[in-house]
Amino acid sequence: MGHTATPPPSLGGLTATEHRLANGLRVVLSEDHLTPVAAVCLWYDVGSRHEVAGRTGLAHLFEHLMFQGSAQVQGNGHFELVQGAGGSLNGSTSFERTNYYETMPAHELELALWLEADRMGSLLTALDDESMENQRDVVKNERRQRYDNVPYGTAFEKLTAMSYPDGHPYHHTPIGSMADLDAASLEDAREFFRTYYAPNNAVLSVVGDIDPEQTLAWIEKYFGSVPGHEGKKPPRDGTLPDVIGAENREIVEEEVPSRAVMAAYRLPHDGTRECDAADVALTALGGGESSRLNKRLVRRDRLAVGAGFGMLRLAGAPSLGWLDVKASGGVEVTAIEEAVDDELRRFAEEGPTPEEMERAQAQLEREWLDRLATVGGRADELCRYAVLFGDPQLALTAVQRVLDITPEEVRAVAAARLRPDNRAVLVYEPTEPSAADENDQSEEPAQ
């Protein structure tokens, strides 16, 4: 499928070169001199799927510890030095990887490389009980703020647990449980570093206004002597049957503002053509104002405040198609589910119309353009394809693969996967708020 109405946007001739240091560190460079900025992105091939029972959340807690200093960097120096140089930085942990990134004014690129190398090679010389205890509390507050103290905040965690069986490496989400965060010890963190933080378990990408030769020389200078080591345990196998086989359903009675129906569908692994087809299907069904679910549930039947699909692409386990419908006042869950199932069934039978294909592909293409609009976004995508699929060049052709998908492939994946027996369903039923104390409305003096 191409665009017949208008010419497609170009990807601007992006290129990337690949290198490998003797210690196994893979390096990807991409030049772009339009703006004097450079992005450094480092992906470690470790995520929550590598965690063991009783230590959920360790990969993410560890990511925090990476900002607590190393041999030559005092305390919060990593943050202070990058920000003081006019850069911005952060890190994040997901199921399949942990990433660290700095976006710098181009003339401060070397500093970011020096900092990343210092912690890759010497974190344990600085890691102590004090930072461990402090960051444990910070992460517990992150959990409270982002999940526990927000309406529907734990829906993703619940659905993930329902979608991947107990004991499966993706059964728990990266934030981990409070009990496991409490149980993690300094020795666990040390062992985690020794096991997973090695140059031969990482990919470094540098994108932007760079001199590739000079950049590579700096990388060799700072990272070249970091010893590589083997001994990484591969994650437990995440393979599962294509289809769950029976609907898995849970009703949550909680103090939430409205009824909601959420569901997770088991989808093909990332990196396959079927996964791209599923992306197009979910976009046509629930990816925007013009999608089928929005037209049916929000516009025509007025059952919902919002209705849509999202997608969590995963390479080491089935991906997830993520349905989220927040009910309009007074609407029953059965009415919502009937409308959703009706649309999914029709889509599986008829497939997308040519107009739907064009819209879905234009939207996905636009998402790519947004991701590639910043040097940081490009650096992250290059690392992603290098770590998960062994080839960073795939990042530069990803959008074309989505545009190559045919309507029949979209229909076929919808028919095979978007079925009631292939989903976990979470229904929220609001409870009355707890009765407020009589004094609550009164004003009382401070002292």
Next chain:
Amino acid sequence: MSDAPTPAQTAAAGTSGTSMEFHPQPQGGRPKPWAFPAPDRSRLGNGLTVLRCHRPGQQVVAVDVSLVAPLDAEPEGLDGVATIMARAFSEGTDKLDAEQFADELERYGASLDAYADHASVRVSLEVPASRLHKALALLADALRAPAFPESEVERLVGNRLDEIPHELANPTRRAAKELAKELYPAGTRMSRPRQGTEETVARIDAKAVRAFYDAHVRPATATAVVVGDLDGIDVDAALADTLGAWTGSTAEPRRATPITADDTGRVVIVDRPGAVQTQLLIGRVGPDRHDRVWPAQVLGTYCLGGTLTSRLDRVLREEKGYTYGVRAFGQVLRSTADGTGAALLAISGSVATDVTAPALADLWQVLRTLAAEGLTEDERDVAVQNLVGVAPLKYETAAAVADTLAEQVEQQLPDDYQAQVYAKLAETGTVEATAAVVSAFPADRLVTILVGDASQIADSVRELGIGEVKVVSGN
């Protein structure tokens, strides 16, 4: 910045027999010049002001249209009509019905967002450059000839009513609502929710939306900002038969009423029995961008709470672990050339329920220490280096540039304002930055909103002596 310690050649790499070779911290190279982009300003025959800015490589073009339709122009009892109008722009035109309009927009990979704020209604289009012309035609039709169909407006009203309980359940939104109610005089638009209440939204219909549109939306008072890689695009031609075809009467811009606020130090607890965290929002109003102190206030506020290494997080997060992060910020509410505007100056974050009072005690101690001892030269230097240095990163995308340019127009600032701010930040000294932040956040003139479990926190908060404590129901 402190320098790096002596290279630690002897430090064990911790994992294997061979250890890493350490090198001293590198010094940066010579900065390459970068300046906040200067737009070209012009005016179309219909009176529409156009700012355009070519950003090489930015293939998603951003078009921000700013309409002088401020919230305090909403008729009495119809709070939310500006919001419903903004949303209804994409519900059909004289050529397409609502569904067809959504189809066309997404067919081009375009997105259209609109929201109403105190200063104006902002309509933002983003689209791949190759399809700019077609998407501009849709945007122009939406502004020039919106259909505002009765049934679609009714649906938007219903949808908005359904959203309100979701907002009230969100601790951040709930805190913001309570702060506005406390801070601004009763009866002023600013004291009430931006998108209306259940009572006022329920009264809105297509007729009210049309009346608000007729009264306040016209090209003569509107500005369109076009930013992106415009290479090979005839922007004049694209504008001429789209936004250029929009007609309307000329009109005098409105005069805004001055913003006032009661910042008597006090505490309001919005009760959320069982909440595991307390959401903090501590604020008052102060100088906006037309005040000469603004750059110094930006600088001082960053030192107080701009990032993880600022004063607040250094204690509350990195020393005590009470929070995932607390930020101080200044956010312009409305800024006008006649000086009647103001900015909200606030500290926001959430802390674990059982450490609410200790966290507030530490927060106040940070403010008192700052007032007593001032900022250090180092702090000021690092803050300037960050605020000025990150500009090329912050303004990488077309949307970020368009947003700032549109904001400048809405706040009646010159087109080179942001560029000037960067020059002024570099000249601002430690003494000025200290004076600005201390005056922005006086420890005894702050209104504190706490969304949390009153039974757990009220008594200990009373003992802090940061003002009278009132508990209100969270429902």
